[in-house]
Amino acid sequence: GTSGRGNNWAHGFWDINRLDSILDVHRRLAERSDAATGTLLLHSIAGGTGSGLGSRLVEEIRDAYPHKPIIACAIAPFASGETALQHYNSLLALSWLQKHADFVGLFPNDIIMDGIQRQFGVAGKSDAQKVTLDMLNKYIAQCLAGILLPTTDVTPTEGGFEYAQWVPSPNPLPFDPSEFASSLAPTPGTKIGLFSTSETVVPSAVNYNRYNAIQPSWDDQLTSLTRNVPVIPGNSKRTTIAARLQARGVLGSEYWQKVPIIESRLKKKLGIPESGRSKLHTIRREVVIKNSVLYGLDIKSPARSLTMAYNSNDVFPIVSDVVASAKSMLEEKAYLHWYERYGGNEMWDVFDESVELLETVCENYQALAR
Secondary structure: OOOOOOOOHHHHHHOOOOHHHHHHHHHHHHHHOOOOOOEEEEEEOOOHHHHHHHHHHHHHHHHHOOOOOEEEEEEEOOOOOOOOOHHHHHHHHHHHHHHHOOEEEEEEHHHHHHHHHHHHHHHOOOOOOOOOHHHHHHHHHHHHHHHHOOEOOEEEEOOEEEEOOOOOOOOOEOOOHHHHHHHHOOEOOEOEEEEEEOOOOOOOOOOOOOOOOOOOOHHHHHHHHHHOOOOOOOOOOOOEEEEEEEEEOOOOOHHHHHHHHHHHHHHHHHOOOOOOOEOOEOOOOOEEEEEEOOOOOOOOOOOOEEEEEEEEOOHHHHHHHHHHHHHHHHHOOOOHHHHHHHHOOHHHHHHHHHHHHHHHHHHHHHHHHO
16 A cells, blocks of 8 residues: 555554455466465564564465465564554564564664674774665665575586586576575574675775676675674574575685685584584584575676575574563553554454464574573
């Protein structure tokens, strides 16, 4: 629709005049596709439309296509507050995504802004320059492009390299949502992940051009990638269930010489044992590395990048803060009449179930660090 939903999850979830037409567009797109492999949902969870309509769509799509994977990418609001109802909306949306999506990629505005501010420091920019919403959106787009764009595999062989899907002409492979979700979320109780990329939104002191032959080294790419991983607060220990690294622009032998270093440094950064196993965790934890000759859609581009999606207990403080803030508001019955206007008395059960579900998710992630 052309109007919002008053920052109200219940308004967005129940009061939808055009739900059938929206789902019809999705159905037609799926039928037109040669191979509809799944659904990618990108939305904010702070307001009424993104949280409420997003929740309704993921539920409806799951019912219509029970065997097709759903990847949900949710933009989480600043903790300092974007709307008065953001904690309710985030709680309800995350619980719906936890129930119906196969993998939930979380993009918290606070974490992204911290990463961009670190880029300002590295680039030697003055404090007067501020992080803009365009920068936040560009970083999110870079993370998604690094994972979602088609790839052309390359593997080292004795005396050379084997370029898959390249003969007689480039034929890139599309993104596989099923393989992506299953590798990053091996258990249904822990399916929320974060992203990081070596791409920067702040111009560096060295003005690289994506069409110049000289590109940042793979060491520089790895440094940028790990710098954009959020800082762990206090004495917390990061423990990662699974990680997926997508390298793009893989040409020549330099990259393959760096692969063992890249894998080792990422395991250390993510808290993954070198063996992939620990005494307390039976699931094998590892960094899955995917390689592509193509940087993006232009086969002539010499650019390169590293992009990572990972599932770790980094999400615990994010989700637990949402639950705690929403519970505090519920105890005061703050703004509940706004939700009851569209959900009636059912809203109490909806809130209780959402709190219970996300508290279980928090317990699952908290257990990783034990």
